[in-house]
Amino acid sequence: MNRIILIVLLFASQAITAQNQVALFAGPQMSTANYSIRNQKQETGFKYGLHAGIGMKVPFDGFLYFAPSVYYSYKGYDVSYNLPNSLPDINAIDNSTRFHTMELAALLQFDLSPKPSHVFIKAGPALDFMLFAKEKFNLSGGGSVSRNMKFGPGEYGRYSANLITQLGYEKDGGFIVYFQFTHSPANLSNRDGGPIIKHKVFGLTFGKYLNRKKIVIDTRVRE
Numbered sequence: 254m255n256r257i258i259l260i261v262l263l264f265a266s267q268a269i270t271a272q273n274q275v276a277l278f279a280g281p282q283m284s285t286a287n288y289s290i291r292n293q294k295q296e297t298g299f300k301y302g303l304h305a306g307i308g309m310k311v312p313f314d315g316f317l318y319f320a321p322s323v324y325y326s327y328k329g330y331d332v333s334y335n336l337p338n339s340l341p342d343i344n345a346i347d348n349s350t351r352f353h354t355m356e357l358a359a360l361l362q363f364d365l366s367p368k369p370s371h372v373f374i375k376a377g378p379a380l381d382f383m384l385f386a387k388e389k390f391n392l393s394g395g396g397s398v399s400r401n402m403k404f405g406p407g408e409y410g411r412y413s414a415n416l417i418t419q420l421g422y423e424k425d426g427g428f429i430v431y432f433q434f435t436h437s438p439a440n441l442s443n444r445d446g447g448p449i450i451k452h453k454v455f456g457l458t459f460g461k462y463l464n465r466k467k468i469v470i471d472t473r474v475r476e
Contacts, residue, residue, distance in 0.1 A: 273312075276429060278460030279305035284328035286441075287451040290336045295448075298331035300351065304456055310362060320362040320375055326354045328454055329386075340408070340447040342398065345390040350402065352386040358417055369425030374418075381413040381437070381452075407444050413452065414439045427462035 282302055288295040306324020313319050329351040337343050360377035386402040386409070404411040416438060421431020433456040441450035 274310040274462050275464055276308045276460045276462045278458050280456055280458035282454055282456035284454040286330040288332045289449045290338050296333045300329035302327035316364045318362040320360040322358045324356055326356055328352050338448055340442055340444045341388055341390055344392045346393050348388055348390040350388045353384045355382045372422050374420055376418050379415040379417050381415055383411050410441050410443050413437055429460035431458050433458055
């Protein structure tokens with residue numbers, strides 16, 4: 254946890270000293286997972302959550318920019334089992350999960366117009382750090398279990414990797430809105446013979462560049 258705080262502080266200090274465009278952002282999201290047991294897909298459902306963080310826009314080459322960000326993400330999934338599964342429990346018939354995570358993204362942004370107000374696309378990888386998480390599942394013999402999720406060898410993975418795609422719009426005054434799709438190619442399960450669990454998130458984000466002033470063009474005719 255201390256390492257993550259240090260990374261956030263270093264990120265913020267670099268953003269300020271480098272005089273790059275710095276943005277705060279937040280928004281709602283819904284998440285689920287691609288979940289399979291022994292190559293058989295399991296029925297999953299969505300969880301609703303949110304994300305919030307800070308990002309930068311650093312000039313790179315022409316309309317191309319480096320756009321790193323660090324943000325908190327609250328996500329999860331519901332799953333119902335049609336096969337026995339050792340994670341979370343051999344007698345579990347379903348599982349409802351919630352994850353509190355910190356993500357570090359290294360994206361490239363391409364602006365589709367040179368105008369101050371323009372459409373953009375972003376894409377790139379991100380690292381996902383699980384801060385803490387909970388799960389609740391029902392048992393085939395009756396009763397249910399609610400507990401903190403365990404991370405480590407033979408349990409759930411503390412770290413994961415994501416691929417992010419964004420499509421959005423920037424206003425000349427610095428306001429931002431974009432749709433984001435996040436897919437994890439990494440398996441959240443560390444258990445041998447366990448399930449394959451890969452996060453999937455759809456989000457809507459609103460943000461504002463802190464150090465961008467609206468460009469005003471004087472169209473008055475001068476004498």
